[in-house]
Amino acid sequence: MAHSQQTAPFDYVIFGATGDLTMRKLLPALYNQLRIGHVPEEARIIGTARSSLSRDEYIIRAREALETFLPEQHKNAELIERFLKKVHYVTLDGTKSDHNWDDLKAVLDQSPADRIRVFYYSTAPQLFEAISENLHRFGFITPQSRVVLEKPIGTDSASAKAINDGVSRFFDEKQIFRIDHYLGKETVQDIIALRFANPIFNAIWSAEHIQSIQITAAETVGVEGRAAYYDTSGALRDMIQNHLLQVLSLCAMEAPADLEADTVRDAKVNVLKALRPIPEDKVASETVRAQYIKGEMKGKPVPGYLEELGEDSHTETYAAMRAYIDTPRWKGVPFYIRTAKRSTKKVSEVIVTFRKSASSLFGSSAASNRLVIRLQPDEGFGLALNIKNPSAAGFDLQHGSMSGKFAPADGSLIPDSYERLMLDAVRGYPALFIRRDEVEAAWAWVEPTLKTWAANKVPMAHYAAGSYGPEEARHFIATTGDSWHEDMAD
Ligand SMILES: NC(=O)C1=CN([C@@H]2O[C@H](COP(=O)(O)OP(=O)(O)OC[C@H]3O[C@@H](n4cnc5c(N)ncnc54)[C@H](OP(=O)(O)O)[C@@H]3O)[C@@H](O)[C@H]2O)C=CC1
Numbered sequence: 167m168a169h170s171q172q173t174a175p176f177d178y179v180i181f182g183a184t185g186d187l188t189m190r191k192l193l194p195a196l197y198n199q200l201r202i203g204h205v206p207e208e209a210r211i212i213g214t215a216r217s218s219l220s221r222d223e224y225i226i227r228a229r230e231a232l233e234t235f236l237p238e239q240h241k242n243a244e245l246i247e248r249f250l251k252k253v254h255y256v257t258l259d260g261t262k263s264d265h266n267w268d269d270l271k272a273v274l275d276q277s278p279a280d281r282i283r284v285f286y287y288s289t290a291p292q293l294f295e296a297i298s299e300n301l302h303r304f305g306f307i308t309p310q311s312r313v314v315l316e317k318p319i320g321t322d323s324a325s326a327k328a329i330n331d332g333v334s335r336f337f338d339e340k341q342i343f344r345i346d347h348y349l350g351k352e353t354v355q356d357i358i359a360l361r362f363a364n365p366i367f368n369a370i371w372s373a374e375h376i377q378s379i380q381i382t383a384a385e386t387v388g389v390e391g392r393a394a395y396y397d398t399s400g401a402l403r404d405m406i407q408n409h410l411l412q413v414l415s416l417c418a419m420e421a422p423a424d425l426e427a428d429t430v431r432d433a434k435v436n437v438l439k440a441l442r443p444i445p446e447d448k449v450a451s452e453t454v455r456a457q458y459i460k461g462e463m464k465g466k467p468v469p470g471y472l473e474e475l476g477e478d479s480h481t482e483t484y485a486a487m488r489a490y491i492d493t494p495r496w497k498g499v500p501f502y503i504r505t506a507k508r509s510t511k512k513v514s515e516v517i518v519t520f521r522k523s524a525s526s527l528f529g530s531s532a533a534s535n536r537l538v539i540r541l542q543p544d545e546g547f548g549l550a551l552n553i554k555n556p557s558a559a560g561f562d563l564q565h566g567s568m569s570g571k572f573a574p575a576d577g578s579l580i581p582d583s584y585e586r587l588m589l590d591a592v593r594g595y596p597a598l599f600i601r602r603d604e605v606e607a608a609w610a611w612v613e614p615t616l617k618t619w620a621a622n623k624v625p626m627a628h629y630a631a632g633s634y635g636p637e638e639a640r641h642f643i644a645t646t647g648d649s650w651h652e653d654m655a656d
């Protein structure tokens with residue numbers, strides 16, 4: 167995925183510029199890229215939303231957002247002012263053809279006609295087609311334009327197809343950049359580095375040596391201010407269909423011939439298409455869904471999901487699935503995928519458990535080697551090994567480990583995923599964005615589970631807020647002879 171850090175001048179047009187995502191992630195990401203010299207002097211950021219605001223009023227909000235969401239060590243008053251000079255605002259309802267499109271045109275016309283334009287849709291996906299149609303109607307889509315689509319791309323296969331079809335009426339697939347912010351995480355890209363730059367792993371990365379792979383994304387937060395969205399989504403749609411299946415495909419893909427965008431995406435989509443379907447009559451044994459009930463976190467009582475929501479709901483805040491990939495490399499290897507809100511701790515990690523040694527030298531005392539890829543926080547890796555217990559008597563084994571950090575060599579902070587992704591869209595570099603066929607293959611795999619859960623054919627388990635998850639998830643993983651990482655001996 168090597169490519170130049172040089173970025174040509176651009177106009178970034180953000181639809182949804184007053185929203186949470188823009189304030190918390192997008193503006194800080196662009197600021198930080200300016201700070202490290204990747205944003206050229208001519209670049210501009212043009213926020214749009216329906217809220218009637220002057221440019222000055224919007225800049226006040228943008229300044230507040232930077233003050234609130236930038237890490238202290240990145241704040242620099244002079245740079246913030248330099249960044250804000252690039253920021254413009256147009257009051258615009260992107261779905262209405264009779265709104266202030268002339269105002270947007272007046273701002274964009276200040277740049278040369280061949281200036282790179284990135285339209286970032288940080289709004290509800292139901293608006294994507296209408297906004298695209300208006301951009302087309304008023305002649306804003308140039309050959310140098312791209313569009314970035316925020317998640318969720320649909321709630322099932324049919325709605326994902328409708329969104330993709332809607333945007334594709336006006337943009338070529340090459341111009342469409344579907345965000346999955348997990349792909350922008352440096353540590354997720356480390357999966358590629360660990361696997362393919364290290365022959366010691368590459369050589370043993372198959373069913374012959376690997377017993378199972380666990381992929382976890384656990385969060386301590388609940389649904390915060392996003393209950394209206396989350397309750398129509400749930401853990402499976404919110405995290406597994408997109409982020410965790412992307413992580414799985416990076417863990418399982420065949421070696422790509424090169425790191426070009428479509429070579430890597432071809433390799434990933436082949437994994438998604440090889441996922442063994444989970445038919446409706448297997449959903450109860452191959453998945454677990456659960457909701458948190460009241461519990462305790464950091465010594466304080468925490469309400470349950472239904473209490474937070476204030477009404478009844480069948481939406482899961484925890485999901486676990488067992489996946490098999492029907493390729494020779496992964497024959498019979500279970501991949502366990504799980505995600506949770508209100509878990510004991512925030513952790514995203516991949517655990518690769520290797521098969522036990524075939525040697526009879528140490529009997530059953532040799533434990534499985536285990537590779538832990540810690541995506542966040544404490545980004546790094548660990549390798550659990552068997553070593554000799556130093557004692558004069560006998561030859562006993564004990565657990566040893568090797569570990570390392572994924573930190574940048576210069577001691578700086580790991581960049582936020584949006585930094586990389588927002589500028590890759592400017593560069594027209596789509597490797598870390600999801601191609602249409604990937605989105606649709608992922609929906610196709612999760613859909614029978616979604617339907618079976620929606621029909622309430624699988625009981626909803628419960629777990630206390632502040633715990634690792636429901637007891638049912640322990641039984642579920644034990645049926646294939648494994649246990650979750652937090653329950654493992656080492
Ligand atoms: N917030 C987050 O952490 C994450 C968000 N996302 C996704 O990003 C998108 C935005 O999320 P978020 O910022 O949280 O949402 P918000 O509800 O906070 O913001 C929505 C934005 O869209 C604008 N908007 C709504 N309707 C229109 C319209 N017709 N024309 C132009 N602008 C419009 C709103 O402004 P106004 O009302 O003034 O028009 C507002 O700026 C969603 O798709 C969400 O799923 C994805 C991952 C994480």
Ligand SMILES: O=C1O[C@H](COP(=O)(O)O)[C@@H](O)[C@H](O)[C@H]1O
Pocket residue numbers: 383385404405514
């Ligand atoms: O996309 C989403 O991701 C976040 C978790 O992201 P992370 O980078 O903190 O792991 C999750 O909280 C949110 O519900 C989901 O929509």
